Amino acid sequence: MSNLHLPDIVIIFIYLVGMIGVGFYFSRKNKTASQFTKASGKIPGWALGLSLYATFLSSNTFLGVPGKAFGSNWNAYVFSLSMPLAAWIASKYFVPFYRSQGAVSAYTNLEQRFGTWARTYAVVCFLLTQLARMGSVFFGIAISLQALTQVPMSTIMILMGICIIIYTVMGGIEAVIWTEVVQGVIKTFGAGLILYLIVRDLPGGFRDVISVGTTDHKFSLGTLSLNFTESSFWVVLFYGFFINLNNFGMDQNYVQRYHAAPSEKQARRSVWLCVYIYVPASLLFFFIGTSLYAYYNLHPGMLNDIRQLAAAEKHNAGHVAGSVADIATSLKPNEYGDKVMPDFMVRKIPAGLLGLIISAILSAAMSSISSSMNSSATVFTEDIFKRYIQPNTTGKKDMKVLYIATVAFGLLGMCTGLAMIGAKSVLDIWWELSGIFAGGMLGLFLLGLISKTSRNADAITATLIGTLVILWMTLPSFIPDRFCFLRSPFHKNMIIVIGTLTILLTGSLIAKLRAKSARSV
Template structure:
């Protein structure tokens, strides 16, 4: 399918403008601390928009409407866990990291359990970010390839290099300000698309609701306490743990707490970024449901191959190209890229910060000069950007990139949320208890992630994990916390 010239121009102008806007921050003379924290002078609304944009990726932009189109609103339950996680964050996590005066999220773990905890957590973070960036860029390339025939490797390399250039040169200021712009673009694009769908219905916008209700599209899932299937409670528990990990131990979020002028501003930005995601995710689910009603009203407009369950994620991109006026399509494609670019740029900058703070200054050159530190930040940003492109290219040909990402993120997270909660809640937890807890946690994560693959069809199939895949992070976190807590009590009694 050929993209009209006007849409192509809109898309290319947007991409060029974002890259140039990000690069413009490189003309400021900065120290390494300013490169990683923005000198603590960024406004709360921009930081909040950046937190929001980090939440939203191309996975969200394509997968949420696809999920709603295919099934129901069960996935929206994930968003319902965010307010509770945000409340815990602003009450406990933001003050903790603001008072530590370190740009690293993992310095706290070192103060509690020693250097091994900091090394373990930071390496887990770097591996998770590589998998995340690779998955996002690959999933971003899929619909573009299907709709326009663009080469998947070409899309991945162009997107990766564009983001890498401004994230590397502009530092955290470029990331936050471009995130703020891209957050506005993707919200505006999604709203515009929903309005077009609603007013394209034969009998007006109300017909969307009528058709959707008849098909039970607004169902939030079963309320049974079943953790093998995707029930309401399973998604709620999974969402709470994922969001606690985001707010409590993810460098991408902790770094934004520090960029704010004051603790009060940091709290405001955290509330803005987290709570904004709830209605926007609702917007994405509405789009998916509206698309279902639209193609029920106009069944001949949807190609037969897109009616297959495995192609649900491609329905929204197809509508963008075939159902929107020329010019508007370019804006929506830019919105999809905005969602992916904002997340990737954040990962590149935060990963470079982790490498400098947790590894280079700690073990390679303890008294590094500003010039040396800046060089390390630039080089590590470049290396992470290149590696993320390589990982994205490696995803090419994977049967399900989304499932591969879920498996990798569960393994690479390493249960570091459990380690953080153990140190934060159990004040007397020892390094030895924490280390044994981590060992047990890693074993549980490995068993839950790999046993369905390794043991499937074998004589010991009864030992494979039958719980839902999303619960891997939950069980890993709980194992580390509970084992560490019990051992702390035993060591204390002895």
């Protein structure tokens, strides 16, 4: 660990041991599946709100957002601005709906509404989303720790995966929630500390950040023109609204917490507390990225070192042809933005404090991955094992399946992260994959909730059409060049928007036409 000193290593070790200790502590309470998946509904709303905040604030935010702000501007912050409207809909409609349903799985109601196929379809979409989420988080944490430790990214993912699996399997959802409460505080403190250290080393302090950022348009939220072919203000706003609607309304990570609250009122409060904290906290990370841009503009030699490192990785991975020097010259800021903050940490953060910062980054990764592991195991047990394999299981059998599924999804998430090594931007990866997998299940859920007259056949037809639209927007390269006019002109962040609306509107229209036809007979 060439870039870490003994105090840093000790702090990181204490943090990791502490997280595993939390898992062992809560393992004494996990005697039933209800305790493992819902904490028996005894978690206070304020803790659930901090837990939701920590789930949002993954290492994709901690590392990806500063990298995105460094490489481009604040366009991605529009995602945060879309949260309040999605939260209002969730607290008014989704929370009461799930609390009244009673089932721990978010997808049981789809079977009641449209049949077995609908539940299975949503489960597959959810599990693929969680694998993408865990993989991008593993990848993000490996980028940072590789720069700090010189340990290969694959080794970092494996070691981290083992620690996360142990404390998640032992502690269940209660351990996940209470550790996320602590981790949310650690992450926010760590981000504030990084910003202070960056600005402290700028000759003009915040004035330099404002000056450089204004000159180079780093504070732009994107073009306000109704342009859906690039990442405009409206594209990110619509993407953010639909993906947050999916988070609060269809994501098992969030629905499971609604059941962990002692009352509906506490569950609604947790949603709003998450929004109240996340919207300003995410702005902090964008300001970190712009501050790093101002700092490295004053130190071009250091910036060239980052380019050389990124170019060497691309050259060794075989992603780009040419010499390292030629690749480095051609790289754009958005292609090495994720490496800037780890580089600053290596160079400028003193021993001891570096250990705290790394612990903050680790906490960002661990909270997201552990939450995804627990929710994925819950969905597998409730919607696959108990639905298709062994419906009448005992409490001990349920716990055994939950333990095995938690480990399995942790390992699969780790493998997904390994497959992402060499990608450009961790935030771009996550946004694209989540939009692809979430669009179908959100559209189906909204169809069942909004269109009261839609039936099973309507939903099947609408979902097939919506899936084809999502594939058309996802795989443009499969359309030959001579038919390039058939390729989707929309930005990829519009996949969830168009996919969701296609299913909802098509299903509703078919239901209305069928009803009209029945009345005319």
